[in-house]
Amino acid sequence: MLVRDIMKSPVVVAECDATLASTYSLMREHGIRHVPVVRQGKLVGVVTDRDLRLATSALSTKPFSPKARIEKVMSQPAQTADPLDPVEEAARTMRQLKIGCLPVMSGADLVGIVTGLDLLDALLRLTGVSMPSGRLEVGLPDHPGELARLAAFLAAKQVNIRSILSHADADDRIRLVLRVGTIELKVIAQELRTQGFEVLWPALSPW
């Protein structure tokens, strides 16, 4: 999954000489919290609703006037992503820098924006259920060919794999969660066990 698959476009932008007040209205109007700032069509920073609130807060020692220009309070330079970056790369950047969005640049052009919510949508797409399927969870030893062995078994049963998630657990074992397109998963789990696979779900009956 790439950034271009999850980004929002076109992007609502503000000119650098826009006021804090007008940018706040712009955010309210579009229901957004992140606005890239441009000067003569070129990206120069990002302003968030938090930037505006902090800048104008009565708690601030020197609050800005609502008529101040946003270039005074924006974050710059803007951190950006490329449309062809993998989604996880964008997530890592945002997490490391603790920022809530990445404007997406194709060469010199601003072509989209990715926010934390878009990443949550991506997570839902990766883990969600788009076709009727059941959950199969298998622990595999961490060496080559294990996944192929599992996939070959399911292929021989003519069972369709709808999605796969994997992560290494504490014992350096790979835990795979597959959504597979059959209602008869417990039967398949039993056969996998007899083939020597460690099936974590469907569970054996508790007695």
Added chain:
Amino acid sequence: MVIDVYDPNYLAYDFGPAHPFSPVRLEMLLDLLHELGHPVGPMAPQPVSREDLLTVHSEEYVSAVEEADRGEPVTDPDRFGLGTPDNPVFPGMDQAARYLVGGTLLGAHLLFYDKAQTVIQLGGGMHHAQRDRASGFCVYNDLAVAIRYLLDHGATVAYLDIDVHHGDGVQTIFYDEPSVLTISLHESGQYLFPGTGEVHELGKLHGRGRKLNVPLAPFTEADSYLRAFSAVVPQALAWFRPDFLVVQAGADAHAGDPLADLLLTTQAFETLFQRCLEYADKFCRGRVLFTLGGGYDVHSVPRIWALLYLTIHGHPVASELPASWRQRWQERLGVDLPAAMHDPNPAYPPVPLREEIADHNRSITNRLLDSLMPYWYGSV
């Protein structure tokens, strides 16, 4: 008055000897009822017409089923969910599936014209079938066709699904329909097929707040199940006040079922059936249509559906199964069958994490009711 609906053509809905959805379960049931002294004297349906099927299914899909049935190669059978391990194609599939739909539709017709107050359709319950796709052993969605018929005659319908799997086909077909309340109790889709049926699936547009899901944890036992059932179902029916109730009475939430992990007993099923009848009396003048559904354990399924039949008819429940029935089917199937109508108590050894599972189900139930309140009673 109770009317039974059944046709011997139901037995032709048969995916083959190795497939769990076997007509043997139905034969065992009919034979058991006969031996118990209650031979089924059913009304026999016609197979559903193409026109009636198209009130729910796409033309393209029905044509694909017809082609597959004639042995013609279907372009892209995968797209229609046909020819999969769950839904293999067999000769006569279209016709057999149409009889099942015809039966459920006949039930709806009998209720609508007051020919019966209660109908038990001894088949059907094909709740996974979608508009343009076979799924989970289901080809045509008899429940949706019957519900659509009632809607088209101006009625409102509550659909209650106690099959262990989420009633995804029915829910999806009526997802934006305000005149249909769907309630499905099932093992959570996080684990079990078809994967849907989460609490947040509440319907869309005018149907919002009218599609209810109670996804229960694997290894949920009868007490916890019945608590969730009683917390949600009567309250929903009291709010919705349907003209008719349709119940999909799948038997696969039983502890012995090979395809799922809920732990209901025959006693729990009897209680559920009694409550369905009570709620029908209380909230829709007793007008209720029961269908069968999933259920793949020959040890429990005939007993559960016999209990359904006996409860609906108000017949006493014999404590022992007829010895001749038991002997005949033990020989035929080569398995040992229980001698009593009800499960032994306890029916299975103690379950680890029992309290955690019950707590989880309680919180799921509360979350569902909390999220419904704004739709039912306005903002709180």
